[in-house]
Amino acid sequence: MRGIWILTPLLLALGLALGVPARAQQPAADSAAPAAASAADDSVILDMREAFRRGDKERLAALLPLARGKVLEPWAAYWALKARLEDATEPEVQDFLSRWAGTYQEDRLRNDWLLLAGKRRDWAAFARELPRFRMGDDPEVRCYATAMQLLQGAPASAAMTDQVRRDWLAERREGDGCLLAADLLHQAGRITGEDVWHKARLAVESGRSGLARAAVALESPDAAVAVAQIHNGAARYLAGRNASAATRQGQELVVLALVRLATQDADQAASTLQAKWARQLTPAQRNWLWAALGKQATLKLQDDAWSDFAQVTRVQDLGDDLLSWQARAALRAGQWRGVRAAIEAMSEPLRREPTWVYWNARAGLALAPEGAAGDAARADARQQLQGIANGRGFYEKLALEALGEPLQRAPEPAPLTADERAAAAANPGLQRALRAIAVGLRSEGVREWNYWTNLHQSGGMNDRQLYAAAALACQAKVWDRCINTSERIQGFQDFEQRFPTPHRAEVLRQAQAIGLDPAYVYGLIRQESRFVIDARSHVGASGLMQIMPATARWTARKIGLDGFVPDMLGELDTNILIGTSYLKLAVDEFRGSLPLAAAAYNAGPRRPRAWRNGPVLDGAIWAETVPFAETRDYVKKVLSNTVDYALLLGESRTSLRARLGRIGPAPAEETALTQDLP
Secondary structure, three states: OOOOOOOOOOOOOOOOOOOOOOOOOOOHHHOOOOOOOOHHHHHHHHHHHHHHHHOOHHHHHHHHHHHOOOOOHHHHHHHHHHOOHHHOOHHHHHHHHHHOOOOHHHHHHHHHHHHHHHHHOOHHHHHHHHHHOOOOOOHHHHHHHHHHHHHOOOOOOHHHHHHHHHHHHHOOOOOHHHHHHHHHHHHOOOOOHHHHHHHHHHHHHOOOHHHHHHHHOOOOHHHHHHHHHHHHOHHHHHHOOOOOOOOHHHHHHHHHHHHHHHHHOHHHHHHHHHHHHHHHOOHHHHHHHHHHHHHHHHHOOOOOHHHHHOOOOOHHHOOHHHHHHHHHHHHHHOOHHHHHHHHHHOOHHHHOOHHHHHHHHHHHHHHOOOOHHHHHHHHHHHHHHHHHOOOOOHHHHHHHHHOOOOOOOOOOOOOOOHHHHHHHHHOHHHHHHHHHHHHOOHHHHHHHHHHHHHHOOOOOOOHHHHHHHHHHHHHOOOHHHHHHHHHOOOOOOOHHHHOOOOOHHHHHHHHHHHOOOHHHHHHHHHHHOOOOOOOEOOOOOEOOOOEOHHHHHHHHHHHOOOOOOHHHHHOHHHHHHHHHHHHHHHHHHOOOOHHHHHHHHHHOOHHHHHHOOOOOEEHHHHHHOOOOHHHHHHHHHHHHHHHHHHHHOOOOOOOHHHHHOEEOOOOOOOOOOOOOOO
């Protein structure tokens, strides 16, 4: 109910008894492992995982011999070496890489070793392993690779500069590799002062003072000291400066202080900018600041948010994040020209995402004049909608409806052959992933599964291989891997595989008993837990419907469930009863609005009560402008899922737009049905 991070064991009696050759196509180093593991085997592996979490190197070394020959031995060996990697010799590392060649654990340790070699500036060791790094998905490794090339005299190309700039700007934690590469490219004149201050602004806005200090130190150590002062007191820093910023550095530090102040008090930041600093800054700096103020106002859903963005004289001075918020502010204000201007200034990858293709098309339709020019504009908008209308996401469905075409199930693909099923079942990595999940190592199992489906071979598995792997996960009732793997298939869709209905009798019975749409319940469960019964989030929500203990106790009292204790949330029927009962109360509280009820389920009812204030909006605009990124994504996915489940369950009402409705302030006469709804 508050965002999922699955931790607890999956209690499956799986044992890899799948009726397939357990060791077929197994790497030679893995050939001694048995096809199934005993409880004692599992205990050893679980003990080692706990020792690894504690950093207990001695315990890991003592247990490792007991893991020999076990299905999950590669994990045991990985933990034992990873725990002491900084003290390990290269021959030890090479022995591990050779013994476990072809496994996820081999490439995982290679990733760790590359990071360590880069940190140590051991470029010889780095260069030896980099070509063998199959995953290739670690930005820090990419940055170290560029740094190595530059230090060895390679010219700073545009391609390597663009990659480092993207990785460096995107990082949310201090990383040595990308900072090193950025520093070298800065010295070479490829990473500019504008890039440095851009990075600093992003870091200050997100409250990451360390990242901002590290960035501006590339320009000046003195500037890094000032960034720390700004973080600790932006208003005080600005008050202590003269109303002059003659140097570029002085100007940029003022910008950082105003960005920091905007995150704390946007009104004070706006008045300070207008009264003291606007004339001292460049037009580009002012544009960034007005957009930053507009973003904060939009996050607070202030009615005048668009007025801040209206101060921006050149949208090309903004980055993608601010442009996204300008588009959202314009949507709320009905400023379709502003929507179009923001989208057209976005980088091409962002502009091509279905979200902004859809809204750009809607802007085109809204702005189309009468006559031949309008006809051409409308034709262009329809062409944009048609370009995304073949997918199954939120905006793809809205595009299809905007074109007047009905939502329907995708054609069934050709059934899997016996050979395709056998190849998936014999894949040693998928076997090991399922085994890990079955014994409670869900995080490890998920990572290994994703590696084999997405990264082991260049481009990941092909569609038919993914289809077979998803079927294997479905057969094992590991629904999250079933769904996620099926979603990666590009060329076709198995609708029932992508939208499974586990516990169908229980869900339908309870939903129908309380007057709740079963498709909505399934749409929510799919997003909450992916049908993992023992899922537990990082904030304590648990079970199929991800219910917080306090919410569960309140709901139990409300429905008269005597003797309830939070441990009962692990029981399937109780979890469904409590979850659907709370969801029904939320739907009733918001007078049948499914987007508002979904937002309440994810973020609590207090927030959507506030978020609905302001203008009356198309439900899709309201969903896109929800301030919390997690809840914004959640509402869209739950409603999109709901439509798919309505199709699957044979419901007659399958319009996404109808389910979104229109959302605005509660009528003056409307009172809360449940004042204490948590």
